Amino acid sequence: MAIHRLDHVGIVVEDLAAAVAFFVELGLEVEGEATVGGPWADDLLGLDGVRADMVVVRTPDGHGRVELSTFRSPRTTDTAPNVPVHAPGIPRLTFVVDEVEDVVARLRAHGGELVGAIARYEDLCRYCYVRGPENVIIGLVEELH
Structure with missing residues (x-):
């Protein structure tokens, strides 16, 4: 079995518009936007009542994609850690x-x-x-x- 390609990297953000603006300023281009939810999303994420907005941005060469998403539900109070760049597990x-x-x-x-x-x-x-x-x-x- 072989890997065909890296499809995308996903990042959950609180402020979707600000995250999109950041990556567009970097030089990525908006590829598409969607709102997702329903039983398939609940199954995929292991959560109940998933409703999320997402924007996919891509590099100008079309090979690299970043999925930026924000969850309307379920809500969380957890946030990404603000740890040093060398902390294990920090992408x-x-x-x-x-x-x-x-x-x-x-x-x-x-x-x-x-x-x-x-x-x-x-x-x-x-x-x-x-x-x-x-x-x-x-x-x-x-x-x-």
Whole structure:
């Protein structure tokens, strides 16, 4: 048995519009929107009364997709942890960008916070981490040619 491809990464957010704006500012494009619920969603998630709004954004090359969703029901009071970038189990999404400083500046206007500093790795790349909506951590890599 083989894996065919990575289909998408899913992130649950509280403020769907803010999360979409953050990823669109990063350069992803809205692929589609939907509201889901019903018995199949309850079965999938192991919850009762699921009702969620979601937006799928994709990278310009069409190969990477992020599903952003917010739940109308059932409600939860739990939130994503605001832990250091090296904590076990904390996912990071990494994107290759043209100019890392420009992207960081644009994301700051959407609540993005630089985790450390923009670091140069030899003559290969400049790399940093940005904490975005719901404490999602994204990596930004500027390849040096």
